[in-house]
Amino acid sequence: MKILAIDTSGEACSAALLIDAELEQRLEREPRRHGALVLGMMEGLLADSGLGLRQLDALAFGRGPGSFTGVRIAASIVQGAAFGADLPVVPVSTLAAMAQGHLRSTGFPRILAAFDARMGELYWGSYLLGSRRVVQPAGAEEVAPPERVLLPEGGGWHGIGSGWAAHGEVLRGRLGSRLRMVMPDTLCESRDVAVLAAAELAAGRWVTAERALPLYLRDRVTATPKPAR
Numbered sequence: 001m002k003i004l005a006i007d008t009s010g011e012a013c014s015a016a017l018l019i020d021a022e023l024e025q026r027l028e029r030e031p032r033r034h035g036a037l038v039l040g041m042m043e044g045l046l047a048d049s050g051l052g053l054r055q056l057d058a059l060a061f062g063r064g065p066g067s068f069t070g071v072r073i074a075a076s077i078v079q080g081a082a083f084g085a086d087l088p089v090v091p092v093s094t095l096a097a098m099a100q101g102h103l104r105s106t107g108f109p110r111i112l113a114a115f116d117a118r119m120g121e122l123y124w125g126s127y128l129l130g131s132r133r134v135v136q137p138a139g140a141e142e143v144a145p146p147e148r149v150l151l152p153e154g155g156g157w158h159g160i161g162s163g164w165a166a167h168g169e170v171l172r173g174r175l176g177s178r179l180r181m182v183m184p185d186t187l188c189e190s191r192d193v194a195v196l197a198a199a200e201l202a203a204g205r206w207v208t209a210e211r212a213l214p215l216y217l218r219d220r221v222t223a224t225p226k227p228a229r
Contacts, residue, residue, distance in 0.1 A: 002056045003201065004042060005194035008034035008074045009066025009094045010115065010162070015041035016190035017049055018198060024048070025191040035073050042081075053085035058206060060197030062188055063091035064215040065123035065143065066115060071214040082209035089212040090197035090205070095125035095161075099135045100192040102160050102183070110156050111135065112179075113186075114163025114171070117143050122163040123217055124149040134199045143217040146170040154178070160186035 003018045013034040014027035026041040046052065061078040064071035071094075082089045099111040109129030114122045123143050130136030138152045146167035155178035159171060165184035172179060200206065 001198055001201065002051065003058050003060055003090070003194050003197050004045065004053075004056055005060035005062075005092070005190045005197055006038050006042065006074050006078065007062035007094065007097065007188050007190040007193050008038055008070040009062045009064055010070060010188055012187045012189065013037045013041070014190040015045055016194045017045040017051075018191075018194040019049065019051075023191050023194060025189065027189060031067075034070055038073070038077060042077075053081060053087065056085070056087060058088045058090055058197065058201050060090040060092055060193050061212070062094040062097055062190070062193050063213070064094055065117070065141070065217045066094050066188070068214075068216060071216070075212055075214045079209050079212050082212060087209075088201070088206040089209055090200045091207065091212055091215070092193045092196045092200070093125070093141060093215070094188045094193075095123060095141055096127060096135055096137065097192040097196055098161055098186055098188040099125070099127040100196055101189050102158060102186055103129065103133070103135055104192065104195075106158070108158050108181075110154070110158060112152075112157050112159045112171075114149075114159065114161045114167070116162040116166040117218070121145050121218075122149055122167055124163065126150075126152040126157075132199060134196055141217065147174075151175065151178075156180050158183065160184070
């Protein structure tokens with residue numbers, strides 16, 4: 001299986017090429033240069049592997065949630081490449097990919113992933129270890145204030161992502177002893193997007209280029225002004 005994956009949803013910009021069990025990734029933390037960097041990363045990975053786009057089995061991208069601009073960049077780049085090479089696309093949740101990265105690096109199977117969504121809200125998802133060493137959702141992904149996000153059953157959870165830096169006090173208070181560890185600096189990486197995409201592609205879950213769309217979880221990007229009194 002040969003999958004080229006990208007993620008531009010947050011602070012890090014990355015591209016990864018999965019060829020069977022071999023993974024190579026390029027990553028840079030340049031939040032304002034994602035559009036300029038990611039195409040070069042993709043081209044470099046393909047050149048190093050000796051592959052062309054048409055020799056891939058699929059393209060994958062971090063569909064969001066995350067930066068509105070960032071997820072649009074990834075979606076538009078993958079759409080264009082998939083149209084040109086007639087390839088299927090696998091959109092992957094950035095929350096799930098971040099959880100997959102935590103599983104990869106720590107082996108810990110109970111993960112609460114959160115991005116800071118601004119305006120006092122979180123992008124939130126809970127994940128458990130599934131089959132073939134990939135994470136599976138323990139509940140629906142959502143955007144909500146930290147006081148209202150849905151907490152999963154049981155204890156022994158790890159909290160990861162920027163949402164814990166922004167709203168960790170509230171989340172820790174709600175979870176209490178059910179929370180085991182917090183790692184707020186965890187990033188979403190394209191190598192984990194690629195691993196999840198491989199599982200989805202093997203199960204026949206993919207979309208055509210025109211349906212490779214971002215997932216925002218909410219439509220507004222600024223707080224609604226309060227009416228004047």
